[in-house]
Amino acid sequence: MRSDRTLIGKAYVASEAIALRRRFLMTIISFGLAWGAVMQVPAMLGIAPLGAAQTRNNLLFLILSAGVLAMLWRWPRSFGVGAVAYFTAAFVYVSAAQFLVVEDQLRMLLYFPLIGAVFLIVGNVGAWFTILAAIAVFVTARLMGLIPVSPLAVSTFVFTLGVTGAFFEAFSRQMTRTLDTIARQNEALEAAAKKDHLTHLLNLRAFRESMQAHVDGLRPDSRFSVAFIDVDHFKAINDRHGHAVGDAMLVALADTLKGAVRKRDEVARIGGEEFAVLLPGADLAEAAVIAERMRAAVAATRVEAGGTTLGGTVSIGLAAYDSSFDTIDALLHAADAAMYEAKKGGRNRVALAGPAAISPTA
Structure with a gap:
């Protein structure tokens, strides 16, 4: 179960990271649209010297940006396609500008925010590929005489682009490590929030979540049952021997219940001396067999605590899930009611939700 929680935790962090990158991409596109619109108006009026070809490129880029933004807003799962x-x-x-807008001597600087955004949104591999491609475009435009800068300026641009990539690479790796640390911390906090501090079993919250997950994922032929377990005369044990002995007995009973069920069954402590067991795939008849095994195992358990040897018994109520239960709480209530029937019948026994009851074999 720990590996399952780890996978779930990592999947959750990954999905959150994708959502964050999608929002960041939408912000970048929004600013890009605003900037492009500001450039487009004076270019169309002939005020900004973009030239006819780059003005057309600017308009096409604005249209594509608006389309990608609308796609990301309407279909969030299209993030990968939209980003690419x-x-x-x-x-x-930006590369076309290196060849078409010769009047702008600083147009090569447009690569820097582009590469930073690619690092943060697409990833390191895509960003380094973009850096290499940008250098190739810049050098080609320089050799064609379209970017009249000195060889020193060329080397400065290439070096600065590489350093920028290295900084973003380091930042990206640190961010990944930070996210992994957060995922582990969240996993530990989530696990602690779902465990009973004394017995280390599931608590009521986790048990209810597991029940709900089974209800939500049921196939037409699926089934499960719930056992509600109460320790007989537990108050008398606490009053006579003290709470430390009572706690030791609860821990021993928790271990006994875990040892008596199947591997896929889930045992929880849902109250002071109350336990519950989720029995996936079991109807009432199959659940009764498992419950009887739990009852007998508890009856045979002896606890050494405070110089005293103690034994105990439990009363168990069973209920099987079906469409007549509107909520999981209704199912738990039915199992609880069956447990009280077992109490009324003399304790140390199993009772089914409904008129039938199973007497202990011990």
């Missing part, structure tokens, strides 16, 4: 489409278009747009 947007950054491919952005790279083509």
Whole structure:
């Protein structure tokens, strides 16, 4: 079960990371649309010297950006496709500017925010590929005489681009380690919140969540039962021997119940001396066999505590889930009511929800 929780925790963190990157991408696109719109108006009026080709590129990029933004808003799961489409278009747009907007001597700086965004949203591999491609475009434009800068300026640009990539790489790795640490901490906190501090069994919250998960995932031929268990005369044990002895007995009974059920069954402590067991795949008849095994195992258990040897018994009520139960609480109530029938019948026995009851064989 720990490995399952680990996988669930990592999946949760991964989904949260994707959601964060999607929101970040939507923010980048929104700012890009605003900037592109500001550039488009003066370009169309002939005020900004973008040229006809780059003005057309700007308009196409605005249209594609708006489409990707709408897609991410309407279909969040399309994040991967949207990110690749947007950054491919952005790279083509910035690279075209290196050849078409010769009046802008600092246009190569547009690669820096683009590469930073690719690092944070797409990942390291895609970002380093973008860096190499940007260097290739820049050098090609320089050799064609479209970027009239000195060889020193070329080396400075290439070096700075590489250093930027290295910084973002380090940041990305640190962010990944931080997210992993958060995932482990969240897993530990979640596990602690779902465990009974004394017996280390599931607590009521975790038990109810597990029941609900079974209800939500039921197939037409699926079934499960619930056992509600109460320790007989437990108050008398506490009053006579003290709470420390009572706690020792509860721990011993928890171990006994875990040893008497199947591997897939889930045992919980849901109250002071009350336990519950989820029995997946078991109807009432099968659950009764398991419950009788639990009852007999507890009756045979002896606890050494405070210089005293103690034994105890339990009363068990069983209920099987079906469509007549509106909620899991109704199912628990039915098992609880059956447990009280076992109490009325003399304790140390198993009773089914309904008129029938199973007498102990001990």
